[in-house]
Amino acid sequence: MLNRKNITIKDIARLAGVSAGTVDRVLHNRGRVSTEALGRVNKILEEIDYKPNVIARTLGSNKTYRIAALIPNPEQDPYWAQSRAGIRQAEAEWTHYNVHVEPFFFDLYNKESLKVVAEAVHDAKPDGILIAPIFYHEVLPFFELYRSSNIPFVFFNTNISEVSPLSFIGQNLYQSGRVGAELINLSQHNEGRLAVLHIDEDIQNSVHLLEKEKGFREYFEEKNSAFKIETLNLGSKEGASFETQMSNLLSDPNLKGLFVSTSRGSFIAASFLKKLNKNNITLVGYDMLEENLQHLREGTINFLINQNPKRQAFLGINYMADHLVFKKPTPTQDLLPLEVITRENLQSYVNSGIH
Amino acid sequence: MLNRKNITIKDIARLAGVSAGTVDRVLHNRGRVSTEALGRVNKILEEIDYKPNVIARTLGSNKTYRIAALIPNPEQDPYWAQSRAGIRQAEAEWTHYNVHVEPFFFDLYNKESLKVVAEAVHDAKPDGILIAPIFYHEVLPFFELYRSSNIPFVFFNTNISEVSPLSFIGQNLYQSGRVGAELINLSQHNEGRLAVLHIDEDIQNSVHLLEKEKGFREYFEEKNSAFKIETLNLGSKEGASFETQMSNLLSDPNLKGLFVSTSRGSFIAASFLKKLNKNNITLVGYDMLEENLQHLREGTINFLINQNPKRQAFLGINYMADHLVFKKPTPTQDLLPLEVITRENLQSYVNSGIH
């Protein structure tokens, strides 16, 4: 509260009997400092609580940083459009510090395109990379490449912990499944059938979806629940077989609840429910896509678990930028809250931008 | 993506044929500029997209800002301790820009103390004020005073819209009540009694609590629900009458749900429920106090609606600082999401600091 006046480099220089330039050199160990000078400066630094003025630093160094953001084409999926929005918002807050974000989009339905883009990112020689590494196999080799070029990377949405990114932003998928189970268990008191629906093109993705399923199942197992749980894997191409399987499932009067593990799957399942006019089946889905919100308002979807892609990406840029400009240590992992969206709190989430 | 190189004051000066000093004067309309000069500079400014470099600005002006934060003594209530934490966190992020926060605590159980502190705040002549104006009557006169001294103020937690603060951060209380109703309605399918409990010293506060109650009741009215809803106003001094009323209420086997409108009331009600060993009554309460979390884990409390006091205060400082240092327009109102905390998503909220 009291002592205004921060310690500056000049102060240190004076105390150590050297010049500001020398202090700067030891602060950033740029070398070219005699052992004595180094010793004297370090001594002062230990005695004193010096906090560099980051404002002056960015102005003085006049350095700019470029962050490459590698995500699926936002035009292909509203989920990724939200990530894009988060990136934009973060970028706006960091331009002051001369950090700029260069987006790189790959084709959500073409894994090879990720390789092409990952290569392009490397060629662009950014100072840092934010990536949603959704195609494990294709993208894996690139992280060695990035590391050998000394380009730090942070993950969001999907983790690949083996390659230890600077940071990962996402959610606890197992726990997410448990929340889904809890919500169904809350609103359905009787026994009956429950179904876990994985509606997704991509089998590889299923490693993550299985994590949700595991949480979902274990919740009921722990409760010794009488619910019978089954799983359906469905491509989202709404072919004849898809229709048949869905209709078969949903027409069973004994079906009490549906846990849909993907965001697009949520409204696909909901539209079936609506068509068949089944409104006593509890449907728990994912994410605040416009279509999902509509079904939530109408009551076809009962709960959405919000993965908050916007905030994930927003934080991703933030951590990367903090690392770059402030050399601030980033959390190796940031697992966001498992937000439960209902009909009544929906609007409060829509109204508040990033939260 | 392309044009690096921002436009600087020097550029404008050159284009307008004046000096940087003159440009600076028109930019901040400090006067002492001839009409011609002013015209020429403004012309350039219109033609060009000049964005002042805020980094250079703060460094150059070497100005410091002081924000006074007026909240109840955090030691008296964990709810306010969370606000305090939010203020601290925001302050840490703004010290770069030379904004400092001076906390002023008043006695939560002594309204007069707010007047004393509000006066002290005025004497301190801060550049801005963040306040939780919970004692309407006592604090009202001060806003004219602050305004006459040209000190901007933002509210959080409680709004007094008549005095139009720079910004208000809080939640939609009516909707909050509806969420409470929804949660009970979801888990209780049969008819029976429901009770709204206002457990609070302060009758004045009830104007806010009534807003929640209104939402709660209207939800069921719209549904033509068979639930019978009653209200109990209880001081939190746990006297004999308090005990009696609670016991009477809770011992009714027909009681299905409890909506407790205050954060401390939540665990007080929960402990009664626990003592009486009633575990088929749905209890919806407020806020992530440690005691509440414990009851949520044990299952005595079924849902908490999170008012997120930490984030409220955090944003309050942010808006004030944005206003002060960046002259950034602040939202007149920021209503935070109505977060639903359950046993299964609780930990994910605890783990993620501010979200």
Added chain:
DNA sequence: TTGAAAGCGCTAACAT
């Protein structure tokens, strides 16, 4: 290896 000096973009005091 070191210090001096210029500069980042803007502000503000000071001559004129």
Added chain:
DNA sequence: ATGTTAGCGCTTTCAA
């Protein structure tokens, strides 16, 4: 009313 100048605190180049 206007331009010049000296900072703000740090970085970086350039002589020495």
